[in-house]
Amino acid sequence: KMVALDIQGDDTELDKLIVEDLSDPLQHIIRNAIDHGIETSQERVKRGKDQVGHIKIKTYFMEKDFFIEVSDDGNGINISKVIEKAIIIGFITKEQALDYPQEKAISLIFNPGFSTTKKVSTLSGRGVGMDVVKSNIEGVNGTCFVDSTRWKGTTITLRIPID
DSSP, rough: OEEEEEEOOOTOOOOOOHHHHHHHHHHHHHIIIIIIISOOOOHHHHHTTTEEEEEEEEEEETTTTEEEEEEEEEEOOOOHHHHHHHHHHHSSOHHHTTTHHHHHHHGGGGSSSSSOSSSTTTTTTOOOOHHHHHHHHHHHHHHEHHHHHHTTTTEEEEEEOOH
């Protein structure tokens, strides 16, 4: 896969300890974006996209919070697949799935052991899931938000309070 990385906000300064706490979650989010989000060049061209996938990391402060947004222009999250897998694993019932809100379905990716992929890869898998990202961010009193549009891409926003 060909991927271009765009970093915005490189002038943003943070305490070294917070940077260290964010390193692993960010690395995992970016690996997931490349492995699961960005399509192959051939698939992208078929969909009318640039053959090079794009990942953007944007950092900024808003009031007393620090934000990191990691966006890709890939497949987006397949909500149907997420719900299907959640039923199989037992996170939700078939009845609950009938009118499960999209934002709640997307948050299922943060459950331990959750994956919709059939094959673990060395790039993003490694036995580590998005639950580790969430727990690391919550460890610094932060929160994770996911916004995804099928075939358009996904944005994961990390909010870290700065006291």
